[in-house]
Amino acid sequence: xxxxxxxxxxxxxxxxxxxxxxxxxxxxxxxxxxxxxxxxxxxxxxxxxxxxxxxxxxxxxxxxxxxxxxxxxxxxxxxxxxxxxxxxxxxxxxxxxxxxxxxxxxxxxxxxxxxxxxxxxxxxxxxxxxxxxxxxxxxxxxxxxxxxxxxxxx
Amino acid sequence: xxxxxxxxxxxxxxxxxxxxxxxxxxxxxxxxxxxxxxxxxxxxxxxxxxxxxxxxxxxxxxxxxxxxxxxxxxxxxxxxxxxxxxxxxxxxxxxxxxxxxxxxxxxxxxxxxxxxxxxxxxxxxxxxxxxxxxxxxxxxxxxxxxxxxxxxxxxxxxxxxxxxxxxxxxxxxxxxxxxxxxxxxxxxxxxxxxxxxxxxxxxxxxxxxxxxxxxxxxxxxxxxxxxxxxxxxxxxxxxxxxxxxxxxxxxxxxxxxxxxxxxxxxxxxxxxxxxxxxxxxxxxxxxxxxxxxxxxxxxxxxxxxxxxxxxxxxxxxxxxxxxxxxxxxxxxxxxxxxxxxxxxxxxxxxxxxxxxxxxxxxxxxxxxxxxxxxxxxxxxxxxxxxxxxxxxxxxxxxxxxxxxxxxxxxxxxxxxxxxxxxxxxxxxxxxxxxxxxxxxxxxxxxxxxxxxxxxxxxxxxxxxxxxxxxxxxxxxxxxxxxxxxxxxxxxxxxxxxxxxxxxxxxxxxxxxxxxxxxxxxxxxxxxxxxxxxxxxxxxxxxxxxxxxxxxxxxxxxxxxxxxxxxxxxxxxxxxxxxxxxxxxxxxxxxxxxxxxxxxxxxxxxxxxxxxxxxxxxxxxxxxxxxxxxxxxxxxxxxxxxxxxxxxxxxxxxxxxxxxxxxxxxxxxxxxxxxxxxxxxxxxxxxxxxxxxxxxxxxxxxxxxxxxxxxxxxxxxxxxxxxxxxx
Ligand code: FES
Ligand code: FES
Numbered sequence: 001x002x003x004x005x006x007x008x009x010x011x012x013x014x015x016x017x018x019x020x021x022x023x024x025x026x027x028x029x030x031x032x033x034x035x036x037x038x039x040x041x042x043x044x045x046x047x048x049x050x051x052x053x054x055x056x057x058x059x060x061x062x063x064x065x066x067x068x069x070x071x072x073x074x075x076x077x078x079x080x081x082x083x084x085x086x087x088x089x090x091x092x093x094x095x096x097x098x099x100x101x102x103x104x105x106x107x108x109x110x111x112x113x114x115x116x117x118x119x120x121x122x123x124x125x126x127x128x129x130x131x132x133x134x135x136x137x138x139x140x141x142x143x144x145x146x147x148x149x150x151x152x153x154x
Numbered sequence: 155x156x157x158x159x160x161x162x163x164x165x166x167x168x169x170x171x172x173x174x175x176x177x178x179x180x181x182x183x184x185x186x187x188x189x190x191x192x193x194x195x196x197x198x199x200x201x202x203x204x205x206x207x208x209x210x211x212x213x214x215x216x217x218x219x220x221x222x223x224x225x226x227x228x229x230x231x232x233x234x235x236x237x238x239x240x241x242x243x244x245x246x247x248x249x250x251x252x253x254x255x256x257x258x259x260x261x262x263x264x265x266x267x268x269x270x271x272x273x274x275x276x277x278x279x280x281x282x283x284x285x286x287x288x289x290x291x292x293x294x295x296x297x298x299x300x301x302x303x304x305x306x307x308x309x310x311x312x313x314x315x316x317x318x319x320x321x322x323x324x325x326x327x328x329x330x331x332x333x334x335x336x337x338x339x340x341x342x343x344x345x346x347x348x349x350x351x352x353x354x355x356x357x358x359x360x361x362x363x364x365x366x367x368x369x370x371x372x373x374x375x376x377x378x379x380x381x382x383x384x385x386x387x388x389x390x391x392x393x394x395x396x397x398x399x400x401x402x403x404x405x406x407x408x409x410x411x412x413x414x415x416x417x418x419x420x421x422x423x424x425x426x427x428x429x430x431x432x433x434x435x436x437x438x439x440x441x442x443x444x445x446x447x448x449x450x451x452x453x454x455x456x457x458x459x460x461x462x463x464x465x466x467x468x469x470x471x472x473x474x475x476x477x478x479x480x481x482x483x484x485x486x487x488x489x490x491x492x493x494x495x496x497x498x499x500x501x502x503x504x505x506x507x508x509x510x511x512x513x514x515x516x517x518x519x520x521x522x523x524x525x526x527x528x529x530x531x532x533x534x535x536x537x538x539x540x541x542x543x544x545x546x547x548x549x550x551x552x553x554x555x556x557x558x559x560x561x562x563x564x565x566x567x568x569x570x571x572x573x574x575x576x577x578x579x580x581x582x583x584x585x586x587x588x589x590x591x592x593x594x595x596x597x598x599x600x601x602x603x604x605x606x607x608x609x610x611x612x613x614x615x616x617x618x619x620x621x622x623x624x625x626x627x628x629x630x631x632x633x634x635x636x637x638x639x640x641x642x643x644x645x646x647x648x649x650x651x652x653x654x655x656x657x658x659x660x661x662x663x664x665x666x667x668x669x670x671x672x673x674x675x676x677x678x679x680x681x682x683x684x685x686x687x688x689x690x691x692x693x694x695x696x697x698x699x700x701x702x703x704x705x706x707x708x709x710x711x712x713x714x715x716x717x718x719x720x721x722x723x724x725x726x727x728x729x730x731x732x733x734x735x736x737x738x739x740x741x742x743x744x745x746x747x748x749x750x751x752x753x754x755x756x757x758x759x760x761x762x763x764x765x766x767x768x769x770x771x772x773x774x775x776x777x778x779x780x781x782x783x784x785x786x787x788x789x790x791x792x793x794x795x796x797x798x799x800x801x802x803x804x805x806x807x808x809x810x811x812x813x814x815x816x817x818x819x820x821x822x823x824x825x826x827x828x829x830x831x832x833x834x835x836x837x838x839x840x841x842x843x844x845x846x847x848x849x850x851x852x853x854x855x856x857x858x859x860x861x862x863x864x865x866x867x868x869x870x871x872x873x874x875x876x877x878x879x880x
Contacts, residue, residue, distance in 0.1 A: 034359020151583020
């Protein structure tokens with residue numbers, strides 16, 4: 001059945017079962033590949049998107065439940081001032097290595113800075129706990145969030 | 155592995171027309187220039203608009219070779235980094251081979267910069283001389299009066315973009331011996347301000363990894379695999395799978411290793427595979443448990459080793475130990491480990507309209523994959539192309555000598571009419587359970603000390619499952635039966651240890667094994683450095699000072715190892731930890747590089763250890779991109795510490811117990827407080843950076859835990875040895 005989806009400000013009509021994880025709709029149907037598949041069980045955060053401004057794991061969010069929601073992915077988060085600041089900080093500090101986790105890291109970090117513009121290191125660690133980086137870029141992720149916070153303050 | 159690069163061929167050129175300049179190698183090794191890339195395999199491409207593209211012969215898994223090789227070209231050519239782009243090279247072992255691997259294109263062993271350092275600089279320098287020669291001719295001035303600065307040819311009152319001379323330069327002969335810059339002239343090499351070329355794309359979702367390959371009309375294939383390795387599929391029932399929307403069909407793989415499930419998309423493939431009922435023949439399946447492997451290793455450690463690695467006098471060491479004032483003894487056990495890179499294994503195969511086949515993949519060893527595909531698809535290699543794309547981490551996993559997942563994709567593709575591209579996707583569970591693991595190893599070390607605490611004998615026995623034996627790399631890395639990857643870091647240690655004897659016994663493989671970031675050093679560094687610490691404490695000596703005694707500085711190897719040890723100790727404030735904290739140290743040489751790490755912890759093993767700070771010093775020769783070297787140390791430390799804190803792959807009756815990240819818990823952001831890295835300035839040729847940060851991390855942590863608690867962790871992971879982490 002056709003389900004309509006509001007993603008990055010555009011409406012898409014998707015022919016898929018309501019039980020389909022949002023992750024696979026975004027990737028396989030809409031061919032937007034910035035949102036990544038890492039684990040499928042909500043334990044890595046690579047698939048993080050925003051649902052009405054809140055970070056969620058799209059591998060555990062189902063198409064049937066998001067029909068009326070506004071979904072934002074990494075492809076559009078640069079239009080958000082927090083997203084743009086984080087992307088700028090990521091480039092300044094060369095946070096990435098393989099880069100595969102980084103869409104999810106930035107999507108989660110936007111959620112953190114939206115509710116806490118000046119997080120402490122402990123607050124960053126606790127909020128970002130669910131975003132795994134197998135390359136262990138954590139030290140720079142922490143620094144990147146602190147830098148973005150500075151950029152936003154200026 | 156020895157880090158000496160072979161001499162590259164002489165330079166030559168062909169006439170050409172058109173407004174692009176390519177500089178690269180002809181098959182046979184001659185450097186040449188041309189106006190098309192079909193007549194040669196370029197390292198650098200320069201367009202008429204002055205844009206310079208470095209053609210990267212290595213895969214990018216995160217360690218930064220694309221930025222690194224582009225830096226080498228930009229340095230010699232006279233470009234700014236923001237004028238540089240990069241592209242990945244096709245599969246061609248004659249031209250794009252790793253100069254340390256022989257006739258094989260590949261990325262591994264931390265060799266990307268070491269083997270490319272001169273080769274890519276020469277390509278950049280040749281391009282520079284040709285562009286200048288073309289300009290000098292046109293302007294009627296002396297070439298010596300011209301220079302290239304930020305992509306512009308300047309001098310003798312002239313100034314123009316290099317793009318203006320691309321056509322003329324492509325008709326010139328490439329210089330046989332272009333002049334390379336002296337180290338003192340470097341602007342970009344060694345410049346910590348150079349940024350990665352891939353940061354922006356990886357931060358905004360536009361970077362394309364292998365799994366982001368979406369070709370028109372492609373199918374997704376997942377493979378139903380046996381729970382026990384070695385079981386074979388005899389039959390299957392897909393009646394429930396046919397109920398899944400998007401399911402196309404299922405087919406037994408020709409080698410009976412599993413059943414390929416074809417579907418319209420990934421989610422359908424996952425569901426259909428779950429619904430498949432496969433009949434397995436388990437008569438040849440592996441049924442051993444990890445305890446059995448461990449028992450076998452422990453028994454082997456107590457028996458006479460099969461190999462005496464260095465041929466040292468065992469009887470003399472036995473005698474030294476018998477007469478020793480005290481003997482320090484420890485047994486170590488290292489479990490199987492998975493690579494668990496964040497991008498699950500995958501690749502895509504398509505047939506083009508002209509009948510060629512293209513593989514889209516982030517493989518570390520294109521040459522072996524290329525051969526495997528030719529065999530399975532029964533096609534000549536020239537008709538198969540490998541399109542290298544970004545790999546979402548690998549750590550060795552995308553480098554199986556068997557070309558495992560690519561062969562599965564090829565078999566699945568060969569069973570179709572080839573009209574639709576096939577994308578093979580692993581789930582996280584497949585990736586975890588169909589792993590090629592860091593093998594299980596055991597070490598038993600007995601060290602004799604005299605009354606003054608000096609070492610008189612070091613009896614070191616190693617037993618484990620070899621990695622390289624039985625692979626195409628055997629000729630290079632197995633000598634007199636000894637798989638070098640089983641002993642590297644012990645018998646070749648820079649420490650000058652009196653009365654040292656190293657014994658090795660191979661254990662039959664219970665599962666597939668593979669190199670894993672830093673290979674043998676992942677266990678040998680731990681055993682060596684925890685032992686050194688125990689011996690120092692038994693001697694009543696300071697662990698840093700004690701180590702330095704065995705690195706007396708009359709050899710370059712010893713001096714460099716001592717250098718990083720001293721630097722890390724100084725920067726960490728060795729001996730003066732903050733209140734309530736304790737320090738541990740380890741130093742190790744691997745892949746030609748020397749790394750020392752000091753870990754500072756708080757807490758106790760019972761109430762929770764917190765890793766407050768890691769201070770690292772690295773000497774990897776010339777650091778082409780120092781900030782990337784730092785990042786690799788940070789990542790390597792995290793990789794070493796994370797796994798050894800709490801990860802292991804275990805088998806029960808041959809079945810892997812772990813299924814996904816929840817029971818193979820990755821290092822998380824809060825696990826390490828702070829990492830500080832110091833890169834030693836050096837004029838030595840570049841050596842490895844991707845792996846050498848990993849080996850000293852876990853032993854430095856273990857030594858810090860011992861300093862706070864007297865708990866010596868012989869068997870990993872640490873949480874099983876009774877350590878909780880805060
Ligand atoms: S893929 Fe969704 S959390 Fe890992
Ligand atoms: S950068 Fe590789 S997983 Fe995070």
